[in-house]
């Protein structure tokens with residue numbers, strides 16, 4: 024496993040398991056246990072995924088030391104205030120059954136993100152969170168946020184994949200040493216990614232699948248990838264991407280996938296209203 028060093032010195036595995044859309048307790052627990060058995064050491068959950076308890080149970084049942092597992096969770100918008108963040112974080116901690124969380128993120132730039140961030144800064148100072156970060160923040164939001172806060176986010180988790188290559192924000196985050204964590208590394212299976220002919224052709228040179236080429240591209244952008252799968256053979260396959268490198272020619276071909284429809288942030292009022300109506304606890 025390769026590790027990325029965050030801007031506060033904490034080391035984070037560069038590849039992890041995302042558990043979005045696995046709400047069934049037994050399936051979530053089994054998936055995390057299978058991931059841990061196959062070498063995953065980073066688990067990405069969230070209040071909104073409704074599976075923090077299952078993730079916690081799996082961690083407890085595994086024979087891996089707590090300090091060897093990197094756990095990420097996220098604060099949902101219903102708790103996006105100073106008091107709400109303290110409450111929401113404690114709820115995540117209790118559900119996970121842990122004493123601390125490795126990385127805690129503001130899930131979306133909606134609500135009182137400054138109040139919530141101050142609460143996270145305090146929790147970070149007490150050691151209950153090892154690193155704090157944000158998710159789905161566009162560059163202008165990040166500049167504003169950095170300007171008015173003491174702690175610079177360690178991570179911004181955004182959609183990054185071969186179809187959404189996010190060139191503008193990547194340069195900006197690099198300047199502030201905010202690490203990019205790629206959600207939707209397969210774009211959730213859209214655009215026929217797993218059977219794509221060009222990716223398959225590139226992969227054949229290294230005896231790798233289209234999925235592995237797509238993940239390898241993320242790793243080579245120095246980003247952290249958190250693919251989701253509930254199937255053991257895919258979990259194994261997705262982890263097996265550290266023994267080959269893409270050539271300049273491969274990278275040039277992959278650059279043609281970028282369809283640049285990846286505007287970050289939430290600009291559609293109907294979408295924001297829909298999000299504000301969602302309650303998770």
Ligand SMILES: NC(=O)c1ccc[n+]([C@@H]2O[C@H](COP(=O)([O-])OP(=O)(O)OC[C@H]3O[C@@H](n4cnc5c(N)ncnc54)[C@H](OP(=O)(O)O)[C@@H]3O)[C@@H](O)[C@H]2O)c1
Pocket residue numbers: 040041042043044067068130158159180181205206207208209210211212217234249250251252253254257258260261
């Ligand atoms: N911060 C945010 O707002 C945000 C938003 C979305 C996601 N996320 C995080 O990012 C993680 C990953 O994103 P995602 O779950 O949306 O989508 P994704 O990882 O891009 O794609 C997951 C899909 O790909 C399939 N798959 C995985 N590996 C495969 C392989 N080797 N071959 C063929 N199919 C494969 C999975 O199917 P099976 O499960 O059936 O194998 C699933 O349908 C999430 O789980 C979550 O932790 C964060």
